[in-house]
Amino acid sequence: MKKILVSLAAVAALAACSPKAQNETAEAADTVAGDVNATMGEAINDTDAAADRAFGSAEATMDNAGDRLANGADRAADRTGEALRDAGNAIDD
Numbered sequence: 001m002k003k004i005l006v007s008l009a010a011v012a013a014l015a016a017c018s019p020k021a022q023n024e025t026a027e028a029a030d031t032v033a034g035d036v037n038a039t040m041g042e043a044i045n046d047t048d049a050a051a052d053r054a055f056g057s058a059e060a061t062m063d064n065a066g067d068r069l070a071n072g073a074d075r076a077a078d079r080t081g082e083a084l085r086d087a088g089n090a091i092d093d
Contacts, residue, residue: 010029
């Protein structure tokens with residue numbers, strides 16, 4: 001809505017100006033539009049980079065948690081096997 005109002009105001013202002021002023025205003029508008037596009041492009045790139053870093057960090061955290069669980073399960077299985085072996089040896093004795 002604001003863009004429409006600004007555009008209408010610019011058109012009204014241009015209609016009241018000389019051709020030289022109209023050209024200068026048009027050039028200034030083109031420059032502003034280029035700056036806005038560049039700024040938006042940088043903002044998108046920054047947002048994408050931040051998202052990539054966040055997802056990479058989350059992925060690493062999940063990988064580490066999975067590794068810890070797997071290591072804990074391995075240790076538990078080893079201890080269970082040792083306990084069963086000890087129990088079997090105790091029965092044989």
